[in-house]
Amino acid sequence: MPVGRTRPAAAVFLANLVVASGLAHPAATASPYLLALAVLAYLLGLRADRAGPALVLFGACAALDLALCAVLGVGAVHWFYALSLIPAALLLPWLAGRYRQARLALVHEGWERARSLEERQRSVAEQARLRERTRIASDMHDSLGHELSLIALRAGALELSPTLTGQDRADLAVLRAAVSDAVGHLRDTIGVLREDTEGEEPTAPAVEPVEELVARTRESGVTVHLRREGPARALPPLVDRGAYRVVQESLTNAIKHAPGSTVDVGIVRRADRTEIRVTNSAPPSGSPPAGPPPAAGRAPGHRGLTGLRERVLLIGGTLHAAPREGGFEVLATLPDQVNPERVRSTGEPREESGSPASRRLAVARSGARRRFVAAFAAPVGFGLVALVSCAYLAHQLTGxxxxxxxxxxxxxxxxxxxxxxxxxxxxxxxxxxxxxxxxxxxxxxxxxxxxxxxxxxxxxxxxxxxxxxxxxxxxxxxx
Structure with a gap:
C-alpha cells in the first residue's frame, strides 16, 4: 500500500506475486490477498493516465502466473484460477478505477467551463453596454446629421437671396460654416464611438415612411424624385429601418457633397428582396460650397457609408457605393426575411465548438462514455466466458x-x-x-x-x- 501511492504499477505487480505464490499449495488455490490485488488494481486505474502501460503490466502478471503453473505442474483447478480469477481481479477493478477517473475529470472540466462562462458573462454585459452606446451614436449620426445638412442647405439658399444685405449674407455664411463644422465634428465623434466589429441590436423602433423623408428633403430645396416598383407589402421592422437609413444617408451625402444636384430614389420590390438605388447627378457649376473640404486622405461620407454597410450586412443584404457619370450611386439589396441567428445579439454566451474549454469538455465526456461502457462490458464478457466454462464443465461432469x-x-x-x-x-x-x-x-x-x-x-x-x-x-x- 505505501508503494501504491507513488508507484501503483509496482504495487500491483508485488500483490500479484503474493497471490501467485498460493498456486504452490497443493489443495487450497484461493489466496486471501486476492482482494488486496483488486484494490490496488482499482487505485492503478484511478491514478494512472495511460492505459497502455497497465495493459502491459497485466500481460506480464498473466505470463508469470501461467509460467508458475507450468513449472509447478498444478491441476486443472489451479489453471482455472490462474486464467479466470486472477485476471478478473486485475482487469475489472482497473476498469472501474478508470471510469471513476474519467468521471472526476468530467466534473472538473464542467466546473472549469462554468467559471469560464461566468467570466464571459461579465465581459458580455460590458460589451452590451458598449453596443448600446454605439447604436445610439449611429442613430445620432443618421438622423441629426441629416437634419444639420438640411439646415446648411437652407442657409446656403438664403445666402443667395437678392433681398438680403451684405451683413445678412455674412451672418448666413457664418451660420452655414458653423453647421458644416458641427456636421464634421459629429462625424468625428461617431467615428470614435463606433466599434467596427460590432453589429446593431436586433430590435429597432419604427421610423417614418420614406415618402415623408423625401418630402421634407424636397421642401429644403433639393430636387428629389421617388419611384416605387413592385407590390407593396409589410416588411420586418429591421428591414424597413434599414431601407429608411439607406435613403437617409444617401440624401445626406448628396446634400453635403453635391449641392444643387438632382437625386433619384428608386425602390423596387422583388419576390424575396427589396432593391434601393439612390443616384445623384453631378453638381451644377457655380453651386455654393457645402462647407469645408474633407480632411486629406478621407473620402466624403466614408464613416456614414461604413456604418450603413454594417447595418445592411447585419440583416443579410449587400451594399455598393461608387461614383457614376460624374455623380454618385448607392445600391442596396435587402432580404424580406431576416435570419434571426444572423442578427442575434451576442449578449448571451453561446457554445463555441472550437474553443479550448469546449474541446476539453468534449474529450472528457467522450472518455467518460468509453470507460463507462468498458467498465460494464468487461464484467459482462467475463460473465459470459464463465457461463460457457461452467456449462462445459457441467457437461463433462454429468457425462x-x-x-x-x-x-x-x-x-x-x-x-x-x-x-x-x-x-x-x-x-x-x-x-x-x-x-x-x-x-x-x-x-x-x-x-x-x-x-x-x-x-x-x-x-x-x-x-x-x-x-x-x-x-x-x-x-x-x-x-
Missing part, C-alpha cells in the same frame, strides 16, 4: 457418471467389451491428485468415473482397472 447399479453389474474377469456397454460416454478427467495417487494393481490400466451427478460437491469415484481385455479390479474411492 462421466457411472450409475451404482451398473457399477454393481460389472464383474471382475468380465470382458472389456461387455463392461463397456454399462459405462458412460466419457471418463472422469478431473480426478483429485490424492485419489489418483492411490496404489493400483500391477500391470493394469485404470479408468475413473463419478458415482453421481452432484456438481457442487466432491463425490465418490469408481475405479475400474483392466489387465489386457479383462476387468481386473473395481474399487470405490472416497472423493
Amino acid at each position: 462421466c457418471v457411472l450409475r451404482p447399479a451398473d457399477f454393481a453389474a460389472a464383474r471382475v474377469g468380465q470382458d472389456r467389451a461387455e463392461v463397456a456397454r454399462l459405462l458412460p460416454e466419457q471418463q472422469f478427467r478431473y480426478v483429485p491428485d490424492a485419489v489418483r495417487a492411490l496404489p493400483v494393481p500391477a500391470g493394469t490400466v485404470c479408468a475413473y468415473y463419478r458415482s453421481n451427478g452432484n456438481l457442487l460437491d466432491r463425490v465418490d469415484v469408481y475405479r475400474l482397472c483392466y489387465a489386457g481385455s479383462r476387468l481386473a479390479a473395481k474399487d470405490v474411492l472416497p472423493g
Whole structure:
C-alpha cells in the first residue's frame, strides 16, 4: 500500500506475486490477498493516465502466473484460477478505477467551463453596454446629421437671396460654416464611438415612411424624385429601418457633397428582396460650397457609408457605393426575411465548438462514455466466458457418471467389451491428485468415473482397472 501511492504499477505487480505464490499449495488455490490485488488494481486505474502501460503490466502478471503453473505442474483447478480469477481481479477493478477517473475529470472540466462562462458573462454585459452606446451614436449620426445638412442647405439658399444685405449674407455664411463644422465634428465623434466589429441590436423602433423623408428633403430645396416598383407589402421592422437609413444617408451625402444636384430614389420590390438605388447627378457649376473640404486622405461620407454597410450586412443584404457619370450611386439589396441567428445579439454566451474549454469538455465526456461502457462490458464478457466454462464443465461432469447399479453389474474377469456397454460416454478427467495417487494393481490400466451427478460437491469415484481385455479390479474411492 505505501508503494501504491507513488508507484501503483509496482504495487500491483508485488500483490500479484503474493497471490501467485498460493498456486504452490497443493489443495487450497484461493489466496486471501486476492482482494488486496483488486484494490490496488482499482487505485492503478484511478491514478494512472495511460492505459497502455497497465495493459502491459497485466500481460506480464498473466505470463508469470501461467509460467508458475507450468513449472509447478498444478491441476486443472489451479489453471482455472490462474486464467479466470486472477485476471478478473486485475482487469475489472482497473476498469472501474478508470471510469471513476474519467468521471472526476468530467466534473472538473464542467466546473472549469462554468467559471469560464461566468467570466464571459461579465465581459458580455460590458460589451452590451458598449453596443448600446454605439447604436445610439449611429442613430445620432443618421438622423441629426441629416437634419444639420438640411439646415446648411437652407442657409446656403438664403445666402443667395437678392433681398438680403451684405451683413445678412455674412451672418448666413457664418451660420452655414458653423453647421458644416458641427456636421464634421459629429462625424468625428461617431467615428470614435463606433466599434467596427460590432453589429446593431436586433430590435429597432419604427421610423417614418420614406415618402415623408423625401418630402421634407424636397421642401429644403433639393430636387428629389421617388419611384416605387413592385407590390407593396409589410416588411420586418429591421428591414424597413434599414431601407429608411439607406435613403437617409444617401440624401445626406448628396446634400453635403453635391449641392444643387438632382437625386433619384428608386425602390423596387422583388419576390424575396427589396432593391434601393439612390443616384445623384453631378453638381451644377457655380453651386455654393457645402462647407469645408474633407480632411486629406478621407473620402466624403466614408464613416456614414461604413456604418450603413454594417447595418445592411447585419440583416443579410449587400451594399455598393461608387461614383457614376460624374455623380454618385448607392445600391442596396435587402432580404424580406431576416435570419434571426444572423442578427442575434451576442449578449448571451453561446457554445463555441472550437474553443479550448469546449474541446476539453468534449474529450472528457467522450472518455467518460468509453470507460463507462468498458467498465460494464468487461464484467459482462467475463460473465459470459464463465457461463460457457461452467456449462462445459457441467457437461463433462454429468457425462462421466457411472450409475451404482451398473457399477454393481460389472464383474471382475468380465470382458472389456461387455463392461463397456454399462459405462458412460466419457471418463472422469478431473480426478483429485490424492485419489489418483492411490496404489493400483500391477500391470493394469485404470479408468475413473463419478458415482453421481452432484456438481457442487466432491463425490465418490469408481475405479475400474483392466489387465489386457479383462476387468481386473473395481474399487470405490472416497472423493
